[in-house]
Amino acid sequence: MPATDLDLLTEAAIEAGRIARRYWREDPQVWDKGGDDPVSEADLAVDTYLKTELLRARPDYGWVSEETEDDPARLAASRVFIVDPIDGTRAFVAGEPTWAHSLAVAENGRVTAACVYLPVRDKLYCAAVDSGATLNGTPLRASTSDDLDRATVLTPRVTMQDRFWKRGVPTFERHFRPSLAYRLALVGEGRFDAMLTLRPAWEWDIAAGALIATEAGAKVTDRHGSALTFNSVARQTAGVVTAASALHPRIIDALA
Structure with a gap:
C-alpha cells in the first residue's frame, strides 16, 4: 500500500490514464446529464476504478466525485477524496488531447495532496501541502507578474x-x-x-x-x-x- 496520500493519488492517476485511453478516440458511449453536460462511459469506468481503489486503501476517508451520487456521510469525515474522473469531458469525447484526471485529498476543508494528470500530453502535476509542486518530477514556480x-x-x-x-x-x-x-x-x-x-x-x-x-x-x-x-x-x-x-x-x- 502506498505510504503517503500523494503516492496513492499518483499511482491511481496513472492507472486512470491507462483506463481512459482505451476509450479515447474509440467512439465511447456518451450521455447528457442535463443542461448540455456530457458524461462518457470512460468517465464512469475511471470513477468506478478510483472509488474502489482509493477507498480500499483509505476506507475511513469520505468521497466527493462528479460522477458519484453525493453521500452526506462525507461531511462527518475528517479526510475526503475529491475527484474528477475526467476533467474536460467534451474535449475527451471530441478526440482532443487536453483533458485531465483531477485527484485530491482534503483534511478538515484544506487540500493536503493532489495530482492533475494529462495522459495524452504526458504531464503529471503533483503537490503535497508545505512540500512544493512538481511537473513530471521537476519543481514548479509560479509567475512573478504584477501587471x-x-x-x-x-x-x-x-x-x-x-x-x-x-x-x-x-x-x-x-x-x-x-x-x-x-x-x-x-x-x-x-x-x-x-x-x-x-x-x-x-x-x-x-x-x-x-x-x-x-x-x-x-x-x-x-x-x-x-x-x-x-x-x-x-x-x-x-x-x-x-x-x-x-x-x-x-x-x-x-x-x-
Missing part, C-alpha cells in the same frame, strides 16, 4: 464583459484550456500569470489544481478574495481567482 494589463490569463470568453469589471475590461491577453484543473496547474507551472472563473466552481474541478498552484507560489481564492474550503455541503466555491502573488490583489480589486 494586470500585460498579464496572460486563462479564462472563458464570458469573463471579457464589462459587467464583471469595475473600470472596464483590462487589456490582459486571454487564453483558454478546456480542463479547469489544467488551467490551475498551468498557473503553478508559470506558463500563465493567472486564471479566472467567475461562475460557481465545483470542488472536483479545482481541489487538486488549487494545491498545485498554491505550492508553486501562486495565490488561490474565490472571486471575492476569500480562502477556498472543501468538502462543503454545496460542493461549490464562489468562482476561483488564481494568480501570481503580486498580481492577485490587483485582479480582486479590479473585479466588480
